[in-house]
Amino acid sequence: MTQPASRKTESLNCDRSVESITTWPGDLLHELHHTLLTWYRTQGRQLPWRETRDPYAIWISEIMLQQTQVKTVLPYYQRWLQIFPTVQELAKADQQTVLKAWEGLGYYARARNLHKAAQVIVDQHDGLFPDTFEAAVALPGVGRTTAGGILSAAFNQSLPILDGNVKRVLARLIALRKPPSKALDQLWQLSTALVPTEQARDFNQALMDLGATICTRHRPACLICPWQSPCAAYNQNVQLEIPMTETRAPLPHKLIGVAVVWNEQGQILIDRRPQKGLLGGTLGIPLAVRLSLVKRSKLVFSESCKKNWPSMWQWAIA
Ligand code: SF4
Helix, strand or coil: CCCCCCCCCCCCCHHHCHHHHHHCCHHHHHHHHHHHHHHHHHHCCCCHHHCCCCHHHHHHHHHHCCCCCHHHHHHHHHHHHHHCCCHHHHHHCCHHHHHHHHCCCCCCHHHHHHHHHHHHHHHHCCCCCCCCHHHHHCCCCCCHHHHHHHHHHHHCCCCCCCCHHHHHHHHHHCCCCCCHHHCHHHHHHHHHHHCCCCCHHHHHHHHHHHHHHHCCCCCCCHHHCCCCCCCHHHHCCCCCCCCCCCCCCCCCCCEEEECCCECCCCCECCEECCCCCCCCCCEECCEEEECCCCCCCCCCCCHHHHHHCHHHHHHHHC
16 A cells, blocks of 8 residues: 555554543544544445435434445335335334344344344333433334434434444554454543544444545545544554454354255145344254264254154154
């Protein structure tokens, strides 16, 4: 990455990092706000959940966007709102309909939590998505960054966010010399200090867009970045080394067996999988996960299956 010959603004550095953010000069914070918001006005993405202030629709988008890219989410988001246009419709739906609408997005716990949270909202909040951080974060599946994202987008509340993209941008902004997972308190402090009181909605959305489109993991486009001037990683030419990564344990390798079970009428057994675990709560042929070649695996059947197909499940396990 080519370094420009001069810098307009003193860049951030480790000394002026999170620990000392309260001493950051006001003009630096002003520049960070001004440059990012100006960039966002012309370069921000046009997304359907940005065209609404309905907290229900925004909540759905925030949950779908967890670990999932925007282009994947778009058709699901539109279809979901057609099937469940209100929180009441979602709350009264049966779980299978909810999981069917989610089919293909993965991480099914998100759909089960959306369903449970919709019932909480109807039962305990008169069908209105709560507008306080404490109540929002108490909903199933809503963590700190999701609550901040929803409340800032729907109500313009000055709350910080810290999703994966934002962690990367902030780590580079201050040239953080440790993995973000080891500096979460500091990064939350930084995000809290940065979010403005007046334009939190646009600022948070802009921060997400910056991480998704400019400050990407492998090819940060520093030369067109609105934060190039104050960015410590860019000024130290270490943007590709940050965020630092942790050594991860190898991914477990699982062997999955399936059982095709049929009865005298030629019906094939379809069972509901356990709520927790792989594809939890969905319907399908029975699965058995083996963690090793040594241990025997066991098929898992639901209680209703054991009742309706007693001889079959006993046979399948035998
Ligand atoms: S200058 Fe580069 S590393 Fe710094 S925030 Fe912008 S894109 Fe990211």
